[in-house]
Amino acid sequence: MLMSVGSLAAMGLTLGSVLGIASRYLAVEENPIEAELQAMLPGSQCGQCGYVGCAQAAVALAKGEAPVTLCPPGGKATAEALAAKLGVKVDLSQVSDSGPQIADVTEEICIGCCRCMKVCPTDAIIGAAKQIHNVIREACTGCSSCIDVCPTEALGMVPIPVTLQHWTWPKPASAHH
């Protein structure tokens, strides 16, 4: 009996050590993930995540230093995609997904100070000094950088209106509740 116990234990120890050595010395460097993560982010370099741009945010995500919920304009969809890519579990119930939003100028209050134009990462605000500004809908990414700098609070975030062309059928409710 001692023979069988001994031989099995010896095999286990040997094979376990082999696996341990292999995992240390034959490990694969994970670097292409950074480019993939960066592709998932919106790309407007708005800085709301706290990093200088989307590339730096991707590096931090790849290293595991940043949470997957770091991107407010990306919303729940981006957080889910990042979590799936990185293989992390994340509780998204707290992430408020207000849906895609864009900035909107209340023209009566706008004083034409041009401060919002300077911070918009995609040049989505048009206007000139002392002229009323306006937001080009197609270019706005919803990063909200302009909201913070407006001195008169003329800028606000509004949900993107649903049009006939963009409406889709909702998924039917499943039979299993």
Next chain:
Amino acid sequence: MGFLDRFLNTPSWGVHPEDHKRPAADVPLRLFPSPGRVFMPLHQHVGGAARPIVLVGQKVLKGQLIAEAQGNISAPIHAPVSGTVSAVGDVTAPHPSGLPFKAITIDSDGADRWLEAEPLADPFAAAPEEIARRAALAGVVGLGGATFPSAVKFALGKRLKVSTLIVNGGECEPYLSSDDRVMRDFPDMVVDGARLIMHSIGASEALVGIEDNKPEAIAAMRQAAVPYPEVKIRPVPARYPMGSDKQLIQTLTGKEVPSDARAAEVGVLVHNVSTCAAVHKAIRLAQPLVERIVTLNGGAIATPGNVYAPLGTMISELLAFVGLKEAPSRLILGGPMMGTPLLHDRIPIVKGASGILAFNAAEAFVPDAGPCIRCGSCTKACPMGLLPLEMAARIRVGDLEGAEAYALGDCISCGCCAYVCPSHIPLVQYFSHAKGELTAAERTKLRTDATKRLAEAKSARIERENREKAEAAAKRKAEREAAKATAAPPSPVVEKTEGASA
């Protein structure tokens, strides 16, 4: 058709729901009296919406152009009644969302005065392009429901040297009979229109496919086609969706349209019988498309039948015209298999409105969905040979790419699968949802790419401006230093700058 004939020729795909076409199909066509007000939408076709060219307060005649086509794939809109334009605003679209779209409101003066226009004297002597041009100006679009601008299709057919025109008299949807009535009451118009289209595209023959549940229409069309041997009447087995162009092409010619090609690439072009009649009216009578036959059927309708009504008429007025036995439990634009559910009846009829169905509670009842029992009835029924149960299983868990791998894009949304499902699973809704989500994802991707480009453009602009400022500053500094070096007193420098600003 004899039993053996039917047994051998009935296709294995598709379904055969209860017809429900009669007695509505047999009731003579009724003329809807001119409505007091019409709401003519600007977007009644596939492609770009038309642009209004009339002003509020302007007087218009029936058939007058009120909105121009925009872009290569578009169609113009004409006034369906004579009267005064009272508004250009929003009206609820015949769409499941109930969202609005733009329409021109015209208050009728009751006179129904047509605009005087010159019909084409000898169309068969004219150039083929002339027929297409006039059809385009008349706003003719596919009246089977697809509403694709017909002239664009004629041009495509001519370019690809289509040899066979298929005239679609299938009307496979239950309850509907507007095409049936067009063939019974105006067969000469249909045949003439078909011949005009043949001339326009350069086709040598026309095959008119009519389902065999319409014997009167077949007889009338045969009669009308007697002088024209190139127009051949071909009865086809009544099976839904025989009127779908891919299935009709296969049944009539045996050819299969490849999944990434159009019908024209296999040498056929399909047009609905009502479209042919509209082409006839546009060319021979110079009447643009402003009216159509609409079937009003369903258990809630008091006197079901077909009504010839101007476009833009409110559905509520049509329902009042035929009378309602009870408040409808569901209102559908089109047939029961593919029709659009309407949220209320304050919606105008459009060019593609072949029928309005007002269902009573019994007809509208659909049992609750149960779990998929993997019986495979949907696979047997699918006319495209897809696996609806597999696609739905993947969509249910959010694997949209997996569903796409099962050729979700080939689905024609005919509804056969959901019709036969014993568990009454809303399969078509799963597929519509998935197709919508995939399109939205495509759009998001395009938006992300555009965003990146815009952000890069902005950085480039800032860089450029900074660079220019630095260069200008360096240049001014160099000039100042040069001036300081050459001049002794400071005044010449002052003069120089003053001169510069003058």
Next chain:
Amino acid sequence: MSQTYGNPVAAPHTTTTNSPARIMSLVMLALAPATLYGFWLYGWPAVYLWLITVGAAMLGEAFSLRLQNRPARPVLLDGSAALTGWLLAVSLPPWAPWWIGVFAGLFATMLGKQAFGGLGQNLFNPAMVARVAVLISFPVQMTAWVAPLPMFSLGAPGPLEGLLIMLRGVPPAFDAVTSATMLGYAKTELSRGIDLFESGLHAPALSFIGNRPGSLGETAAWLIAAGGVAMIGLRLITWHIPLAMLAGIAIPAAILHAVDPARYLDMGTHLLSGGALLGAFFIATDYVTSPNAPRGQLIFGFGCGVFTYIIRTWAGYPEGVAFAVLLMNSMTPIIDTYFKPRIYGRDRKGKPLQTTN
């Protein structure tokens, strides 16, 4: 007049009146003649066993639903648990003790079906899963076959006696009744070295009268076949799986019997004995666990038939239908992936057709 009609409901706005309950009821109706004949043939113990097995299957389903906090009644009414129990009951030895019925019934619905997620989610046929589990766990009781003792004949147990037999087991008075099935007998004799000519088997055609012992589903072979053909006529199943499975049994049997008649049973015996017909028409054709497309179904059926023959002839068990069906069930997803129907406008591989114009 303006009126709203609620939330948008997707097309189609009409549907057939079919339902899972209707399908299950029709299948049970197709099974009924054979089952009733079996009741008459084997007497009251068989009736009680059937009742207990079906009851246990439905109880297992109800219990599983309760565990999921779902209402049990609507699901039980779709008839799938009852059908599973019924198919299981007709594959058990008719005089098996009550606890075999209970164990098998509970196993079938709880572990064979609900554990996978309920109707439509299981990979393996629940009735066969339970039968195999019981066969492996209790081989003695599961191979204790009895010769037919028609219900009102001399010596047959009455209702009360039948109940006692089921509850307490077969008493010594009925010892002479125990016997082997045709396949079991053939295998045992062959293993003892006695070939088929000598073991003197009766002509298989008399199987339907019930001269040889078996389960309820075995003995009334022709009634099972009639029920199966009726189901094909009612379009509940197609001919692909039954024909393929019977071919899978018949072809090897015919070939090998021609080669060595003393060692290998002939085609007729194979088709009419054991669960061949029950398996071909009722068990292998189960919607959930069989492939969806016709070509895949033919392969599946043929595989079931061939495996059945192999297990019957060369493996340790005299009857192979249950194992064969389970083995092919595991292949169903692969078969489904590689044998899809051809899509309109595409070739067999899924690429768009080439235009000829």
